[in-house]
Amino acid sequence: MDLRLLPDAPTDVERTAIDAVVPDDLGSTGERRDLLLPAFHAVMDAVGWISRGALGHVCERLQVPPAEAYGVATFYALFSVTPRAPRTAHVCDDVACAAFGGDALCAALEERLGPAGEREDVTWTRSPCLGMCERAPAVFLQRAGDAAQRSSTIDAGPEAADGLGDHQQIAPADVTTVLEGLGGADVPGPDPVVSTPQSRMDRSRSNGTRPQELHLLSRVGIVDPADLDSYRAAGGYSGLRRALAVGSSRVVDEITVASLTGRGGAAFPTGTKWSAVAGSPDPDKYLICNADESEPGTFKDRVLMEADPFALVEAMTVAGIAVGAHTGYLYIRGEYPAAERAVRHAIEAARHHRLLGDDVMGSGRVFDIEVRRGAGAYICGEETALMNSLEGHRGEPRAKPPFPTVAGLFAKPTVINNVETLINVLRIVAEGGPAFAEVGSGRSTGTKLFCLSGVVARPGVYEIDMGTTLRELLELAGGVPDRLRTILLGGAAGTFVTPDQLDVRLTLEDTREIGATLGSGVVLCLDESVDMARILRRIAGFFRDESCGQCVPCRVGTVRQEEALARIVRGREIGDRKTELQLLTDVDRVMTDASICGLGQTAASAVRSALKLGLIGENA
Template sequence: MTTIVYVPGDAGALSLGAGEVAAAILAEAKRRGADVTVVRNGSRGAYWLEPLVEVVTAAGRVAYGPVSAADVPALFAADFLRGGVHPKAHGVTDSIPWLQGQQRLTFERVGVIDPTSVADYVKHGGYRGLTRALSMSGADIVQAITTSGLRGRGGAAFPTGIKWKTVLDQRTAQKYVTCNADEGDSGTFADRMLMEGDPLSLIEGMTIAGIAVGATQGYIYLRVEYPHALRTLQAAIAAATQAGYLGADVAGSGKRFDLEVRVGAGAYICGEETSMLESLEGKRGEIRVRPPLPAIKGLFGQPTIVNNVITLGSVPWILDHGADAYANFGTGKSRGTLPIQLAGNIRRGGLIERAFGLTLRELLYDYGGGTATGKPIRTVQVGGPLGAYIPASQFDTAVDYEALSGIGALLGHGGIVVFDDSVDMARMARYAMEFCAIESCGKCTPCRIGSTRGVEVIERIIQGIDAERNVQLLEELCDLMVQGSLCGLGGMAPFPVQSALKYFREDFRARPR
């Protein structure tokens, strides 16, 4: 009988040598005459253990990691195909403490299944949500999403049900469902992991959205930096079409839903929804002035749902288990679970899906184990390049929308980037302005010009030129950008700068040159 060995095909695992590991396992199995089938799953999200190899044994899936190709002969010698003892063995995967304490709803299949196999997806609960949705009216599906309390996971946290209801209420022949997969925030990779590890959940979520509001065409707007996700999505769309879950007759319902992937071209601003729509139309990704909302006049002027990957990927679970089951997770107005991404200078980085409410301290120390460099954590940036830097004195803040905005920070897409005490916050502030200058779409002046002036002013502070006066000038410039910019890029790029000034003022003082 063949032994099944899982070796992730996830881009992050591949970046650490998972491809070489898979090849080495097959070669060694051949040499020894062992009957082995290698399945390329997604990542479990424990990147500190990647490449994480799992073997299916009588006791369950047994994990080994981080495995390098050089470890493979020793693993065979230790009889890892039957769960043998080895210094890199971690026992049954599901009982690894880092994974065991998680509450995986949206990521329940990621790292578990063969990502592009419809049969494996269905075996693990896939398409039960769509089946349920097909027995409901559009209004009832939308109501279920509203009741679940699901809010946009891309960063804006807008209630998903309200957005869907607006599209449902429009009377037009053509509507669209679009997925914003332009995951550009540094420190975030949940979208990528879901698209590579369980793309069918996103496809099912979009199909349910289409059925709910009467849209027959879906587009996934994927960033060009994700070539692995592109290949997986295209294979999954082909498989779903082949199995009758996409196309003219979705699951025998007589309803149509077609889906295709469109690739961006390296513009951060296209993660802003109206800019993304412009880009999908083949134009410069300049933002649109709202109103009208995309839900009323969106892609090609038609009513359009624009949701993030995680938002749409959570929809099948909600339809399958019920809105109340989802709303039972979480706290206050932050319902459900959040896939948190622990990144940067951290010992045990990766994806942690838990109900809202965990504190930063629990994440950084209990899960993360402190910095990778072993030095103290000085600050974390939450919510991407537009998010505030949070000092250690505020690490008892809960990771939910309201608690973070209560301390002047934002949750964004749930990425946390960790810095040790060697970080120079004046340089990080300069980078925030530099990034805004590089990525500004140019439509409004506060963002286009303000960011460049910001780089110059901070540079002067770093050079020790008239630091006090320039800090004051910088504060005024930040105010102007926040108040005067058209969208979140120019309007929020000052947040990391303002927080650095507020909590790490000493880094902006005249310094020895």
């Protein structure tokens, strides 16, 4: 390719960081655009921003035009093409954290460090949800520098930290811990709360009920997430062994019979995806695990990856072999450093024990996993935007059809599932599809994880049978909160429900009947002290910021929605409150009907439900 490269030269540090992740042999064309994100991450880890010299060297090594590489670098929130402090604290001010210390923490940091982004040595900035809602307020630290000085939030072995950069999560965070982290100290990371087998047993003894059996969380808090032997002792890799024994077609059939639906929000039948890719005559196929969990209020996949990473590696292996893929990509959220270290260590351990690679478990089957780190773009949770990101393009959704099962990653048949969906596969393989389908009803089978946060006694991740009521779920977390006003169900793209709807069964069908959705499993409880207009404005601001801008209905509609809510909050309505509410309704209709992907189609869902329930109105 004849490239017109930038004249600026990289520094020695930048050159070394880039060359460490770009192989010398790039094939006959010399183009490996899919390494664009890893190369940019390497530069950010080394110096804290992407200079023109670094950008030019990346383009030269990967044979990517500078204009296109610049477009990618400026698409993601965690990248910077202008000088930025090498130590930056990203402070969550989203719905869950803002009401529980996030705004106060931002004010305190502004007093100590000055306005956001002002200082050249250390700084702070506001951030959307960081996936640590159960320990609000949350902070994500980016610290560039020498790899020898990097630390880890978990003990996942020395090889797990190679090339990751010095990133940390802090939750709950205060001024002291943030300043210590910005100074280079290894401060305590988040301690996630989950409904473990022991905690369920303890609570069942206290209230006289029989606890539901755990499956997805059965090993959390029981096995050592860094020890393969510990995982095997708890039944690990029995699922892969059985899958190899019964054959790929049987595994796909079991998934179909189980009626397993996607747990990321769309609830698409998993068996349908698998069958389409498995039946494709194309010899090149791919599996993608979507671990870019960015829905505000969601943190279940983070907990699974941090506490049970070998389960995800095993489940991806079962899925990859079942559909005929030789390579799987794990696309993990950039703000999840502890989870990334855990899964990287698990992958290396699996390779070492021949559970991944050219001869999986001595079966002659080929499957391996590559990890790709996201860079702060909610839109990349959409499957086609994620594939564009993996290929080294801007994370913008593609028009469908063709669907990923026909022409997905690198234009090849591709299966995309999220973390929770894949880990369910292990239970289905072990027990059979019919047994899984006996739990729940209709399309809502098996168990599901829910992320409880807000004004609940015990925030955390809870696993329940499909069909359990919302009230019963809240009882597991300490009971229905006092002065409960509303619950955001399903996340920012979800809907609000009121206290008189707590007896709704948590299934796809029952929630749809009340105009709600399970979404990604968010259950954010809000009481009477919450200013609903401000909450809705923050949700609208989130979608405005996260819109990729590709289509007009979403690009313009999200701005108009946020502007209307901002006027309502300030009491400066154009006309009157009724006029502004009608504008919100009109914008909602246009975005829902005409946006190209799910972001724009659901950007007004929470606002719509709030209007319908009277949570904001003419007298609000």
